[in-house]
Amino acid sequence: MKQRLVLLKLILEKLKISSDISTTKDRKRIQKTIYLCQAKGIRLNYHFGWYIMGPYSPSLAQDYYEMDEDLATGILDIKDKKLVPEISETLGKLETLLIVPKGTNLEQEDWLELVSSVHYLTKESKYDEDKTSKIIEEEKPNLAPYFNPALNAVRESHFGK
Numbered sequence: 001m002k003q004r005l006v007l008l009k010l011i012l013e014k015l016k017i018s019s020d021i022s023t024t025k026d027r028k029r030i031q032k033t034i035y036l037c038q039a040k041g042i043r044l045n046y047h048f049g050w051y052i053m054g055p056y057s058p059s060l061a062q063d064y065y066e067m068d069e070d071l072a073t074g075i076l077d078i079k080d081k082k083l084v085p086e087i088s089e090t091l092g093k094l095e096t097l098l099i100v101p102k103g104t105n106l107e108q109e110d111w112l113e114l115v116s117s118v119h120y121l122t123k124e125s126k127y128d129e130d131k132t133s134k135i136i137e138e139e140k141p142n143l144a145p146y147f148n149p150a151l152n153a154v155r156e157s158h159f160g161k
Contacts, residue, residue, distance in 0.1 A: 005067045005076055007044070010083050011037060014091050015098060021068050025109045028053055030064055032112035033098065039119055039159050040094050042087055050125070054117035054140075097157045104146050114143040114150045122151075123159060 012019045017033050020026045035048050035055040046063075048055040070076035083091070100111040117140065121132040129151060137144040 002066070002070070002076075004044070005063060005070060006078055006081050007083075008034070008063055008067055009071070009076065009078050010081060011042070011044075011087070011091065013078075014083060014088060015095060017098070019064070019067065019071070021064055025107070027061070027064070029109040029112060031056055031060060032109070032116040034060055035116045036094060036097060036112070036119070037091065039116075039123065040090055040157070042090055048120070048124075050120065052139075054113050055120045055124075094157070097153055101149050101153070104149050106143070106146060110143060111146075111150075114140070114146055115153055117143075118147070118150045119154050119159060122154065 009019055012030065012033070015033060015037075017029055018026060019030070021030065032054065034044060034046060035057070038044050038046060038048070044060075046057040046060045048057045048060075050056075067076060097115060098108070098112065100106055100108055104111065106114070114136070117136060118132060121127045121135055122129065127135070132151075133144075133147050136147050143150075
């Protein structure tokens with residue numbers, strides 16, 4: 001059994017993120033959630049680059065397709081598996097970031113796209129807030145009205161980078 005797939009499935013379950021990959025929205029939700037997990041310090045060894053919908057990892061995409069197939073065929077069995085306490089604790093600190101704030105008229109996957117994009121641009125690309133805001137406005141005009149709540153959420157989440 002592939003331990004990385006077990007870990008991926010357990011993380012998604014802990015965060016109440018569906019492992020369904022039927023739609024682009026489903027896959028986006030997984031991509032952004034796992035990006036934020038890594039940003040919070042959980043070592044999953046996925047490399048993320050900037051893509052149309054923000055941070056994206058081709059190797060993560062490969063893993064969730066494999067996980068989906070292994071779940072469907074019964075190869076992936078997680079019933080007696082648990083996360084180590086350190087990972088569970090870190091995920092607990094991340095849960096509030098995954099919830100769309102009241103007054104923010106976005107679906108969860110769009111909120112995650114915005115928050116992960118703001119984090120990526122400010123922490124990974126090391127852009128200042130003005131440049132980050134400009135990129136969001138240009139590349140994600142539907143998300144731009146919610147830039148400030150996302151920036152505040154990233155700040156309040158105390159990412160280590």
